[in-house]
Amino acid sequence: LQEKKEFWMDLYNTAKTSSEQLKKALATQEQVMAKAEAKTALMPQAEAVSNVVEVYKATYIPKGRTLAEIINQPAKIFSKMVWLHNMMESSEGPATQSMIDQFADLKAQMSAADTAFEKDMKAAMAAFDKAS
Numbered sequence: 001l002q003e004k005k006e007f008w009m010d011l012y013n014t015a016k017t018s019s020e021q022l023k024k025a026l027a028t029q030e031q032v033m034a035k036a037e038a039k040t041a042l043m044p045q046a047e048a049v050s051n052v053v054e055v056y057k058a059t060y061i062p063k064g065r066t067l068a069e070i071i072n073q074p075a076k077i078f079s080k081m082v083w084l085h086n087m088m089e090s091s092e093g094p095a096t097q098s099m100i101d102q103f104a105d106l107k108a109q110m111s112a113a114d115t116a117f118e119k120d121m122k123a124a125m126a127a128f129d130k131a132s
Helices: 002-038 040-060 067-071 077-090 097-131
Strands: none
Touching: 002 040, 002 077, 002 097, 040 077, 040 097, 077 097
């Protein structure tokens, strides 16, 4: 039970941290777009910031115009984390090695997405701030 709890809490804390980072990115996107609406000359730079956020968001959450488009996408990070959670909830004993490996792979994907986002966002925000 202790091993199960440790895996589950790591999964929970990782999901919580990622959700908070995504919320922060979405709030920045909203603020930048609001400033651009007030000063339309900033719109190209604001759209660049918005695009960076949308790419980051799409790493975690499926996006599409229709449900069919969303369903036909590969599973995104949050969907895979929910699957891991559900497996832990419905199984007995500790996480299996394949679950541990899958979670390690998800963490690597998240780290790569976070690094790319930070790099791209820094450049996009610098251009937006310069134009402001």
